[in-house]
Amino acid sequence: MNATAPRPGARLLTVQQVAAETGLPLGTLTKLIETGALPVVEPPHVRRRFIDRRDLETAIEEWKRVA
Numbered sequence: 001m002n003a004t005a006p007r008p009g010a011r012l013l014t015v016q017q018v019a020a021e022t023g024l025p026l027g028t029l030t031k032l033i034e035t036g037a038l039p040v041v042e043p044p045h046v047r048r049r050f051i052d053r054r055d056l057e058t059a060i061e062e063w064k065r066v067a
Contacts, residue, residue: 004017004020014049022056033049
């Protein structure tokens with residue numbers, strides 16, 4: 001497993017892991033976080049920001065469009 005691969009069943013993902021898993025660019029993810037379109041988890045005394053896998057799945061479902 002490489003450094004960007006989440007451990008199996010991980011609920012919290014780093015922004016880099018989300019980018020690798022979804023194919024979304026880091027800049028796009030940063031904008032989604034900054035605008036509130038993608039909630040971020042900021043645990044106290046931890047420098048990293050995380051994305052809750054459930055929030056990610058919910059956001060992806062909301063972004064779907066019917067052609």
